[in-house]
Amino acid sequence: MINKIQLKNWRSHLDTDLEFTSGTNAILGPMGSGKSSVMNAICFGLFGTFPDLQTRKIKLDDIIMNKPSVKNESQISVDFTIDDKTYTVMRVIERNKGTTYSEIREGDKLLDSPNAQRVTELVEKLLKINYELFSRAIYSEQNGLDYFLRLSRGERMKRIDNLLMIDKFEGARSNAVTLRNRLAEKKDALQSVADIEDFKELKKNLDDIDYSLKKLNETKSNLSKEFDEKKINMKSLEKEVKELEGIEKTLNTLNNRKNSLEGSMKEVKHSIDNFRKDANDKTLDVSHEELKDTEKLIKKHQEELNKSRKEQEALTRNISENETKIGFLESKIKEIQTDISKKLELENKISSIEKEFGKNLIQALEKKKEELEAIQRTNSELLTKIEQTEESLSKISKTHDKCPVCESKISTERRSSLIADYQDRIKSYNGSLKENKEAFAALKQMVKETGEASKNFEIYSEKIKEFKGIEKEIEEKKKDHRTLIEAVSRKKQDLEKNRSGISEIEESLEKSKNKQQQLKSAIEKLIDLKDKEEKFSNLENQLEELNKEISGCSKKTSDKNLEKLRITLTETASRISEISARINGLVEIILERENRRKDCQIKIQQAEKQKEEIKLLESLVLGLKIFEKALEKTQTQLRENFVDTVNYTMDQIWPDIYPYKDFGSARLGIKERDYILQVQSSSGEWIDVDGIVSGGERSIASLALRIAFSSVLAPQLKWLVLDEPTHNLDSKAVEDLSETLKTRVGDFADQVFLITHEKTLENAVTGQLYRLSRNKELDDFSRIEKVN
Template structure:
């Protein structure tokens, strides 16, 4: 039984606290006063959701009070007992952060704060899921006659959902779909198996294996042949390396021989040239000529030295004569000036300063002229002497020149003789060098013979080596190609075996699928039979419950009973008339009678599906009822329904329904124009 509920900032409820009791609890209020919010809160406290939230007509944040002041959290606290145990569940909704849910048993936390953990624990305790709660216990606003408004076919579908039989139908449909799919798969696989068998050649595997055996033998022979060939190649390679070493040594000696020969030929040519230059002259003869020429040269040098001394004496005389001539020229110039000056004098002597007479002047001029003539005479005499000495000097110079020329010729001859002497001296040395080179060449030839290198033999071995390498390359190619072919043949054998294995496995799989199809057919048939039996059993149980409930809900004698009849897969709701005839509800009952039938059906379903809970919630059950029907419904809810259901909740705007209260009665008020919170008044 639900005992208390407290709403804090939940929709229009700022701080609403309600107590409930057994019997019919009625909550009355105008539209928008917060009536349905209480039932939504009961559902949310138990299961963390309610119908309009589950169908996403509202979101959770919209449950938090927004007017007159926006709140950040909403809290619901619900107290209930079950199986003689006291429980309290608390749910907190937050605009920001993680929502919380906590369940307590006798004040001790047994689940939470995770909301899903709390919901799961409540479902375990009540043995009722939210799906069943929303179908069997909680009748949404104006939906009490929901089942009566449906067509018979729709009613069957909804009843199957409500009673959980739709799951069987889904399983059966899936089973039929799976069976058909398996049959198609079996047909496809049989067709594929037949095609594969037609394609396969029974002798193909044997032929491939025979070819593999032959190819393996051929490859083995080729590899043995190639192994022997590679031994020969290695041996031949060693021989070639030895020959290459000899060839290298022989080549070096050959080059040495060529160099020696070139040097010998050069020396021979030099010897020939030198002999031609000497023209048979012997070294001692050359030495005698050199000595003789040196004596001539020595005499010439002495003669030159003597003449040069004489030239020095003559040059001294010439110099002295030139000096004397210069003195005479100076005297002549001085005398000429004196004569000129004397002619210009008036009375005084330029030397003694005595007065001069004409006679003295004349005498002075004569003396000066006489002196001038003497000077000329002396100068002429000196000039003749100078000319004589100069000629003698020139003669001496000419003699020195001739001696010098002769000496140069002699020196050249001496130099040539010296050169010839050197050539004569080198001649024997070069002869020795030539002899040494010829001996060295002979040694080189001997060494070349000792190497034992034979060019033809080398060419022969090289040709044989290349032939072996070529054969080796051919064998390698053949072996590689053979291995590739062997690999392809092996892959083909593997593929054939895999295909045979797949064909065999496919055959087994087809048989297994056929057995599965047979089992599915049996399962589908059994499921359909079970579904029919369960539907009949459930409908019969609901009908039995309605037969017991109807007289208590509807105490009049014009309609004796109400039940569900299954016809052609449709559910018809029928009433039994006084004449024992059954008639469809849609065509005969008034509004109040329909409400009684709807309540009977709702209670019967609730009792069948939630036998241990004993709750039912009806939101606006008077929808579309007239005054008399409302009065009848109110009387039924007060006097008869509590005999069947331990606790009933009625949410209504109709004042007449206050009379239905056998438990608690609350009137909700709210000043909507001021966005005021809900106020709950208890009676």
């Protein structure tokens, strides 16, 4: 039993708590009041989804409250009892994040969290149903009572078979057919191979292969012997050729070095001659002395340049600082000019106030207040006189021949005269009072205006004091501004002269540096000349040593023919390659023959095994055919048993929910591989509900089917959820449905949830009744009223 549900920020529900009992519980309200949201929340709390979310009519973020205020998180909690144990499921949805937390508790004990899928699996285990079964058998969503009738023929059988898990038997039967076909194909293939193979031919082939292998191995042995002899001879030749090639290579290297040395000597000799021409008979010492003088001059120019640049930086900094001060003064002058304008404006305002109210505002204000008090006193006196005169008038009007004051007798004429006099007095007093009130209102407005003017006068006067001495200050700032302008102009002239002097120093410095570079280059050439002369002497010594080595190598090769040895080596290598290729070819042929021999042996061994395997496959194919028939018969029997149980249940409840006599019962039939919902006419004929009966009859038949499905498919729960079940029903059918839900629902359901706008169904409630309301024009929250 579902005991309680809590909704926070769920669609239009801000913070809703609903408690339920056994029997029929109803949630009543107009369209858009949030009724269906409650049932969707129960479904989501238990299984993490509901039909509109499952079919993607809405997104998860749409569940979180958007109106009248936008929330970022929604929370749902469902409390239910199974087998005398109470469980609570809680789920949290965050905007743009989905379901961020889920938990399930048994009492205060946490069973699982925070994974939504694991929590759903535990709920399904406890309830012994999944979402698909709950949404199709127990929960009839709004306008979804006839869900199974709206499905196409093939789809209807598929969905109901899925609820019964008959589809698993069909899957097993389909797999069995596939396996049987594969085994039959394998048997036929083995039979085909067994028929083709000739065992005598296989034995003859084996003998031929053995003889061929003997001859091939003899040829391979002879070639291997020759290969080894040639290999030894080739190693000796390779050693001799390698020694001669080494001497020849050394000789070539020595000749190349000789040629290189002779070229280097020629190049060095040419460089020495050129250096001697460029030196102009200058010695190294003279060049070094001239370089020192040039470097002293460069140092002097550099010092002058650094000094001038420091002066330039000081001038630039001074100009920049003064220009900053000038900018500041200009900004300050503008501010003071603005303040002068403000002061002038305030003085004009004070002048206007004095012109309108006079110079002594406080005295004028006090005088007006005294006048107000005088009028108030006069009005109080007039009201007292009016009250006294009216009292006298009232008394004399009630008496006939006595004076109300002294109780003496008065004539009728005197009494009439007194009444007229009192009335005239009252009229006069009221006239004066009216004039005084008008004068009071005008004087009060004048006091208010004078007070405001006096207050403003004080404020303006205080503000003017803030601007004291401002004219003198602006003159001082302007004087400072002119002084700085003149100073900046003088510094800029000095800066220009400084820049000119720096250019002249830089030009002299550049000339000295060029001369310094030329002297350094000349000194380097003189040093290089000395090095080259020493190098030339070394090269001459190296050339003499090379000539001796070349002569020694030439003597070692004079008595041997290297080319003839190379030809002999090449012929030997060619013969070795030829023999190796023949041996490799023989190895491949021998390997191929041995593989063929092995294949023949394997085929002979496998022949008998194939016969045994064919017998086994024939036995398995026959067994699978029997298994297929059994599965098909089981599906048919399960459907028939299910239909019989559903029809028995519908036959029991039909008289309770259908108020007329034209249809005596309803049933679920199987026709042309599909489930058909039918009703029985008074003549005993069974008529298809789909497309023939009226909308109301169709709805009641669908309701009966839903109740039967709930009782048969989820007997352990005995829950039923009906969202707007009165669609297409007339008033009598609605009244009978109400009576059934009230008095006879306990026979097939322990707990019913009724979502409706139909007030007649209030009479059906045996559990809790809630009325929902919501001001849709203001996008208000859903309001809950618990009726009982």
